[in-house]
Every structure is written in C-alpha cells, then in structure tokens.
Amino acid sequence: MTKIIKIGLIGAGRWGPNLIGSLRRIEGVEIKHVADQSKEAIQKIVKRFDCIIPHEDPQSLIGQNELDAVLIATPVETHFSLAKEVLNSGKNVFVEKPFGQSIKECNILLKLAKKNELQIMVGHVFLFNASILALKKVLDSGDLGKIMHLEAHRTNLGPVRKDVNAVWDLTSHDLSIFDFLLDDLPESVSCLGSCKLDEKVEDTSYTTFKYPKNILAHAHASWLNPRKVRQITVIGDRKMAIWDDLNLEHPIMIYDSSIGLEQSYYSDSFASHRLSYNRGAVVLPPISTNEPLLEEMNHFIKVLRGGVENRCSGKYATEVVKSLVHADQSLQSRGVFIKIKR
Structure with a gap:
C-alpha cells in the first residue's frame, strides 16, 4: 500500500488556496494543517476546504510530527527563517520563489538539508509549463540552429508588491526559464529600473544577462503596463521561435526566418557581401496543455x-538567487554589467 504523504501549508493568502487545491487532486496526499497569522485568511480557507486544521502560529504547524513536508507561501523576507525551522524539525520543504533574499541564506539552507538528508524544492512553476517544456525540446533538437539571443516581456497592470521589486517578482520567472532552456547560467548581468509607484521599489526593470557562448538574454518586467504580456523570443541563426503564454491555442510559433551573408562572385572584400533575408513558413506545433501548478x-x-x-532543487534555485542579487547590485550601479560570482 502506498504511504500517504502528509503536507502542511504556511501561508493561506493569494497563492495558498491554489496549492491546497492542487495537492488535494493528487492520490496518496493529505493536506489538512494550514497556518497563517491572518485570522481572515484562515477563516476563508476553512470555509473553502473541508477537514482543515487551522494554526495561527507557524511554529504550531511545524511542530506536527505527522507531517512529511511543509509548503511555504509567505512573503520572501520570511522564507529563510521558516524554511530553517522546517528543516530543523526533520521535515522536507517546498518554498515559493524566490528561495531567499541572499546567497548566504540559501547556502545555509542547502547545508542544513544535506545534513538532515531532506529535500528542498522551490516554486519555479514555469519549468512545469507544457509549452516551455516543448520549447526546450525545440532548442535541444538544434532546429533553430546556434542560439544568438533571447528576449522576454512580462508586464501587467499590477499586482504591485512591497516585499520585492519587479526583478525579483517577475524577471525571476524568465531567468529560471532562460537557465532551463540554455542548460547554463549567466556570467554577468546589467539591470536598469524605475520607481514610479514607490520610491524604494522598482516597478519596471530592464535586465540583460550574458551567458556563455556570447548569448544575451534580455528581460523586460513591469507592474505598470496596460497590457498583460508573457512572451519569450528565441533567435537562432537558422530559425526563430516565440513562446506566448497567453496564446492558449498556439503558445509556440516557429519562424523559418533568418538573415545571412551572401558574397558576390567578383570580390572577397567585405563591401562585396550583402545580406540575404530568409522569410519562410511559420510552424505552429501542436502543444498539449497542462496545469503547471x-x-x-x-x-x-x-x-x-x-x-x-x-x-x-534548492541548488538550482540558489543559482537563480545569485543572479538576482547581482542584478540588484547593477541596479544600484545604474546598469553597469556586474560579474556573477558562482
């Protein structure tokens, strides 16, 4: 008989109910214990889901010996302290992204998990999106040719956050996707941003990551935009691809388009070269939709x-945090490229 995996949740706010709903659809999983310091949030959870055991104190939930793992869906400034308590209690932990606020915090948690032989997983949910997985297969197949650069746009009118800026909130998604698609990590980063809604929090950002093999990946993120956009363009030297998360029918479009150099027969000088434009067909591969969460x-x-x-894993998410920390350093230095220390 399959062992029942018992899960607890800390954080019953905006995202917590989605986690409960998903887990309750999985066979062999039980989630009853839920903690939140907001009485209103707990009351809403109790009304929405049956058999909930509420806790106003996270430590009360962490102390439940029957639990195999605890999910943390709280503001980022609480991630480290809560995850540390969970790991010290001998339980596995799932933490919503970003993993932590600093590289030091992440490394402490990694060492603690290794010492106690426990699992850490971090909620980079787009790595479970069927269309992102399909795009990864396209890149791995070599169909696009040599990858030259990527460009991401992630904008909407809100929701505005106070605990993190647009880079940590939005670009963290695209950064994790860049790392996943390229099977690599950026070597340096440049970031510019503006604070229009709160003088201490960047609501709009423009971040460029330099990857090995001279690949640039640029990400535009904003809470202050009339259009909701979630797109990534991948430029190869043979073909190009666009991922559009809001296009439910055709989330991936592959363009048989490229620009090359043609040389005139009568000279080998640079001036004799001319650009050749290839504008071929657009392929719309069938993608089976899924529920990423x-x-x-x-x-x-x-x-x-x-x-x-x-x-x-916690190790994967720590590399994302390293890139974000250095992006913040670039923000403070008015966009200069900062080498990322790995």
Whole structure:
C-alpha cells in the first residue's frame, strides 16, 4: 500500500488556496494543517476546504510530527527563517520563489538539508509549463540552429508588491526559464529600473544577462503596463521561435526566418557581401496543455517518494538567487554589467 504523504501549508493568502487545491487532486496526499497569522485568511480557507486544521502560529504547524513536508507561501523576507525551522524539525520543504533574499541564506539552507538528508524544492512553476517544456525540446533538437539571443516581456497592470521589486517578482520567472532552456547560467548581468509607484521599489526593470557562448538574454518586467504580456523570443541563426503564454491555442510559433551573408562572385572584400533575408513558413506545433501548478505539486510528491530527480532543487534555485542579487547590485550601479560570482 502506498504511504500517504502528509503536507502542511504556511501561508493561506493569494497563492495558498491554489496549492491546497492542487495537492488535494493528487492520490496518496493529505493536506489538512494550514497556518497563517491572518485570522481572515484562515477563516476563508476553512470555509473553502473541508477537514482543515487551522494554526495561527507557524511554529504550531511545524511542530506536527505527522507531517512529511511543509509548503511555504509567505512573503520572501520570511522564507529563510521558516524554511530553517522546517528543516530543523526533520521535515522536507517546498518554498515559493524566490528561495531567499541572499546567497548566504540559501547556502545555509542547502547545508542544513544535506545534513538532515531532506529535500528542498522551490516554486519555479514555469519549468512545469507544457509549452516551455516543448520549447526546450525545440532548442535541444538544434532546429533553430546556434542560439544568438533571447528576449522576454512580462508586464501587467499590477499586482504591485512591497516585499520585492519587479526583478525579483517577475524577471525571476524568465531567468529560471532562460537557465532551463540554455542548460547554463549567466556570467554577468546589467539591470536598469524605475520607481514610479514607490520610491524604494522598482516597478519596471530592464535586465540583460550574458551567458556563455556570447548569448544575451534580455528581460523586460513591469507592474505598470496596460497590457498583460508573457512572451519569450528565441533567435537562432537558422530559425526563430516565440513562446506566448497567453496564446492558449498556439503558445509556440516557429519562424523559418533568418538573415545571412551572401558574397558576390567578383570580390572577397567585405563591401562585396550583402545580406540575404530568409522569410519562410511559420510552424505552429501542436502543444498539449497542462496545469503547471498541478504538475509542479505532482513532481514534488514524486521527489519525496524518491522517484524522480528534483528539477527545482534548492541548488538550482540558489543559482537563480545569485543572479538576482547581482542584478540588484547593477541596479544600484545604474546598469553597469556586474560579474556573477558562482
């Protein structure tokens, strides 16, 4: 008989109910214990879901010996202290992104998990999006040719946050996707931003990551934009691809388009070269849609059962945090490129 995996949740606000709903659809999983310091949030959870055991104190939930793991869906400034308590209690932990506020925090948690032989998984949910997985296969196939650069746009009118800026809130998604698609980590980063809604929090940012093989990946993020956009363009030397998360029918479009150099027969000088433009067909590959959050929770349960390698491990998420920390340094230095220390 399959062992029941018992999960607790700290954070019953905007995202917490989605986590509960997904976990309750997975066979062999039980989630009853929920903690939040907001009585209103707890009351809403109790009304929405049956058999909930509420806790106003996170420590009360962490102390429940029956739990195999605890999910943390709280403001980022609480991630480190809560995750540390969970790991010290001998339980596995799932932390919503970003993993922590500093590289030091992340490394402490990694060492603690290793010492106690526990799993850490971080909620980079787009790595479970069916269309991102399909785009990854396109890149790995070599169909686009040599990758030259990537460009991401992630904008909307809100929701505005106070605990993190647009880089940590929005660009963190695209950064994790860049790392995943390229199977690599950026070597340096430049970031510019503006604070129009709060003088201490950047609501709009323009971040450029330099990857090995001279690949640039640029990400525009904003809470102050009339259009909701979630797009990534990948430019190869043979073909190009666009991922559009809001295009439910055709989230990936592959363009048989490129620009090359043609040389005249009568000279080998640079002036004799001319650009050739290839504008071919647009391919719309069929993509099976999925529910990324449900897939993410399924993956976490499989990791706990020892069945799969952790796709969003604490180690993976720490590398994302390293890039974000250096992006903040670039912000403070007015956009100069900062080398990322790995």
